[in-house]
Amino acid sequence: MFNVRKYYAIFGLSFHHSLKNYKALIGLSVFLITCLIIFAHLWKIAAAKTGVVNLNPEQLLWYIAFNEWVLISIPETQEEVEEDLRSGRLAYLLPRPVSYLGATLAEGLGTLCVNLLVLGAVTFSFTWWQVGSLPFPPLGLIIVAVLGLLAGLLALIFQMLIGISAFWLQEVSPFYWIWEKLLFMFGGLMLPLTVYPQWMQTVAYFTPFPAILGERSALALDFNPFAVAGLFGSLIGWGILGVICLSVLYRKGLRILNIEGG
Amino acid sequence: MKTFIFFIHLLKTGMKASISKRGAFLIETALMIATNLIFFATWWIFFRQFNDVAGWNFTDLMTIMVVGTGGYGLMQVCFGGVRNLSKIIISGDLDPFMTQPKNLLLHIAGSKSHSKGWGHLMTAFILLFFGKIASLYTFPLIILCIISSCLVFTSVNVAAHCLPFWMGPVESLSKKYCDALFLFALYPTNIYSGLLQVVMFTLIPAGVISYLPVELVRDFSWVQFFTLILSTIVFVGVAFFIFYSGLKRYESGNKFGMRV
Numbered sequence: 001m002f003n004v005r006k007y008y009a010i011f012g013l014s015f016h017h018s019l020k021n022y023k024a025l026i027g028l029s030v031f032l033i034t035c036l037i038i039f040a041h042l043w044k045i046a047a048a049k050t051g052v053v054n055l056n057p058e059q060l061l062w063y064i065a066f067n068e069w070v071l072i073s074i075p076e077t078q079e080e081v082e083e084d085l086r087s088g089r090l091a092y093l094l095p096r097p098v099s100y101l102g103a104t105l106a107e108g109l110g111t112l113c114v115n116l117l118v119l120g121a122v123t124f125s126f127t128w129w130q131v132g133s134l135p136f137p138p139l140g141l142i143i144v145a146v147l148g149l150l151a152g153l154l155a156l157i158f159q160m161l162i163g164i165s166a167f168w169l170q171e172v173s174p175f176y177w178i179w180e181k182l183l184f185m186f187g188g189l190m191l192p193l194t195v196y197p198q199w200m201q202t203v204a205y206f207t208p209f210p211a212i213l214g215e216r217s218a219l220a221l222d223f224n225p226f227a228v229a230g231l232f233g234s235l236i237g238w239g240i241l242g243v244i245c246l247s248v249l250y251r252k253g254l255r256i257l258n259i260e261g262g
Numbered sequence: 263m264k265t266f267i268f269f270i271h272l273l274k275t276g277m278k279a280s281i282s283k284r285g286a287f288l289i290e291t292a293l294m295i296a297t298n299l300i301f302f303a304t305w306w307i308f309f310r311q312f313n314d315v316a317g318w319n320f321t322d323l324m325t326i327m328v329v330g331t332g333g334y335g336l337m338q339v340c341f342g343g344v345r346n347l348s349k350i351i352i353s354g355d356l357d358p359f360m361t362q363p364k365n366l367l368l369h370i371a372g373s374k375s376h377s378k379g380w381g382h383l384m385t386a387f388i389l390l391f392f393g394k395i396a397s398l399y400t401f402p403l404i405i406l407c408i409i410s411s412c413l414v415f416t417s418v419n420v421a422a423h424c425l426p427f428w429m430g431p432v433e434s435l436s437k438k439y440c441d442a443l444f445l446f447a448l449y450p451t452n453i454y455s456g457l458l459q460v461v462m463f464t465l466i467p468a469g470v471i472s473y474l475p476v477e478l479v480r481d482f483s484w485v486q487f488f489t490l491i492l493s494t495i496v497f498v499g500v501a502f503f504i505f506y507s508g509l510k511r512y513e514s515g516n517k518f519g520m521r522v
Contacts, residue, residue: 021430021431021432023429023430024429024430024432027425027429027435028434028435028438031435031438031439031442034461034466035442038446038458038461038462038466041454042449042453045315072438076434076437169286169289169290170283170287170290170377171290173378174289174290174293174294174297175293177293177294178293178296178297178300180441181297181300184301185300190304191308195307195311197307
């Protein structure tokens, strides 16, 4: 219980810090709306007109909005982890009576929650204003919010995993770019998943990407309790796997850090 | 001329530093090629099913990839320092640069060369040669487009990373904006119209980076050629203007530092 309070304090600090940085939130909101308009246009031309999307234009905008909302809210935690490792700052963080991974996750979660709240309000208001109606039941909205938080947390864990690859690599950004491209591709952001051959769609469902983006957003528009339960299971399962990988790799990395003297 | 010689020396030092760790350099280069090929594969799959997007076919998409990845890679190799500009401003690290009698923006831009840039450049040349999109006539044009795209990418990166001068610690926003530009530049940009088209040629100049080069390679016209050159010059000019306007608002950090 004592430990949880420490991480909660870190979470709170990060939450307040992100909230105070309102200029960044305004900038992110403008950026989100720009991306939303561009992607909506791209999908309309490149996907909807080719008949591979079974969503009407209103639903399509909501789908893209839910994708963009989570995607832009995820903080770039991998860069902070990379910086801690490369600059040797980790040596100063290790003696603290909190786990480095736990503290980083709590800090990232604080930023993620503020981003999700503010950008969520902007996305919802803008999309509703554009479409003029909600194409899903109110329950769908609650599901979207909870699933959005879980999806953001999962992405955060995987980005931390990318960050700690700095134990072995000079720069982690190439790994991040691969993660991001796969997220765009298998997450159904760039193009709808239905555009890809069947085998690729099958591969996609064995990755965490559809759960983070496309599948989650599509679920809000076509509410199905069994699918929601499945998605919850998928997000939690991938999250547990990510945490296990994170702690194993972190311990291995620490051994290298000790040998090289930090 | 002195500034140019200084920049060349800066570039040589940066490149040597970036490739000094051979293993990491090779891994990063290979990963960047893989990243680009994943993106390329997505479009390949798309164009196999649907032959064209608003009149553009797969060859045009390859031209976009060659010019986009080539320009982005060249920026990371030659002007990689601009990617750190916002961090430098936020942490007050401009001081060591400002004390030296050199062009400040060029000095910062040339202060770092990213090894992953070579991965992007190699992707461009792999696609250029294996995709057979260039003829003897269009090859110099594509190279020119890559240089122009590099300058536009650099200019937009400078402008975006200058945001902390006015908005404080918004490094994440600057990075997201620049990454989004790279992403949109690799999409077919001929599909936009109206206000969105204006945005695509100004705020997110994916149109300058990919639309004009593709149109030039498809059907050369002097009007479009000069539009490309003029747009590039304007973007570079605007980047310098934004940087030096923001510099007036810079509050020096109080930490000691030196550049060797």
